[in-house]
Amino acid sequence: MLVTSVVAAVGILVDDRVLAGAAIWAKPFKFAVSFALYAPALAWMLxxxxSGRRVGWWAGTVVALASSVEMVIIIGQVIRGKRSHFNQATPLxxxxxxxxxxxxxxxxxGTLVIALLLLRARIADRASAWAVRSxxxxxxxxxxxxxxxxxxxxxxxxxxxxxxADVVGAHAVGVADGGPSMPLTGWSTTGGDLRIPHFVGMHALQLLPLFLLALVLLAPRVxxxxDPRVRLRLVxxxxxxxxxxxxxxTWQALRGQPLIHPDGATLAAAGLIVLATAAGALAALRPATPDSSADAPEKELVS
Known part of the structure; x- marks a missing residue:
């Protein structure tokens, strides 16, 4: 996928074809980058x-093969100058x-199978377990x-x-695909876009474990x-x-609202999330109870 992303990036630069309002190589580029981030995170989780390591190996292999087949079709359609998604124009x-x-x-x-196996895995550090499973x-x-x-x-x-119909299905909500969009991401600026929750949700796979890693790296200074219990609460x-x-x-997209033009209801909901998160973080950072062992956090961190 890393190699594919480079090839697609070159395609964006040298191929001036446009499809559905975007550079024709933009879709394979974004998919390749996404898979290049998704695969190592899933491999690390394996x-x-x-227990169930062999089942996990097969599930991971299935994910890799399915991703590869999808990319072959996307690139093949780009070479043909055709849409890959929602295309019903011809039998092929x-x-x-x-x-x-x-x-x-x-x-x-395949990812669901790995998730179920992770629920059964005995991960010593509870913060790590929750970061991975969440x-x-x-x-x-x-x-x-x-x-x-x-x-x-x-x-x-x-x-x-x-x-x-030649096209059945769409990224955008409330407007047609291919309209004004954000740079790089291509997300609609005039209507809702279901690619946003799809993207944000999928990359929790990397971001939550990375959040825990950041806490661990900051631990010597903070x-x-x-304390592993503080890290657990923060996770x-x-x-x-x-x-x-x-x-x-997701709610914003389904209402046909662009990400960069939120209405009052969206801003209010976002404000509540920020306040709740801040309150939760302050509560998570509360001092340990007096009867806790002073060296217990260090022992568990090493473990």
Whole structure:
């Protein structure tokens, strides 16, 4: 995927074709980068398994193969100058889209198997256990939100003729795909965009474990972070906040509202999330109880 992202980046620079309002190589570039981040995080999580390692190996292999097949189809359609997603224009396009849809389901199922194995894994550090399990659970929800895009949009349903339509499904809500969009991400600036909760949710897989890693790296300088119970409480707060943000951007997108143009209700909900997260973080950083052992945090951190 790293190599593919480089190839796609070159394609963006040298190929001036535009499809659905974006550079034709933008989609394979974004997918390759996303998979390049997703795969190492999932591979690291597989090393934490204490039982079912062989099942985990097979699940990880299935995820890798499904991702590869999806990328082959996306790049193949770019070479043909065709849409990869939602394309029902010809029997070949529809068949390729159906295969790609199947790979997404397989990828999601493989990740679910790994998530179930992680629930059973005996991870000594509770903060690590929660960061990993919360990350993969939220990532599954984020990946699942992608299935909403495969459904006919309100405009497509209103137009009718779905059996003969060239395109069925959309990223945008309330506006047509291919309109004004944000730089780099391509997210709509005039309507809702279901790619946002899909993206934010999936990358909990990396961000929550990285948040814990940051706490561990700061522990030598911040005394309270040496206590594993404080780190656990902070991870729980971060997991709750992350889940709330995924919920918020999903609600915003489904209402046809651009990410960068929130209304009063969205801003109020975001403010509540910020306040709740801040309150939770302050509570998590409370001093340890007097009867706790002074060296217990250090022993557990080493463990």
């Amino acid at each position: 090393t934490l398994l204490t 396009d529809a068949a390729l889209y159906d295969v790609m849809g199947a790979t997404v389901v397989i990828l999601w199922a 990350g993969v659970a939220i990532a599954l929800v984020g990946a699942g939100l992608g299935f909403l895009m495969a459904q006919p949009s309100a405009g497509q349903r209103a137009a009718g003729g779905l059996d003969t 005394t309270r972070l040496r 729980l707060v971060a997991s709750g906040a992350y889940a709330a943000v995924v919920t918020l951007v």
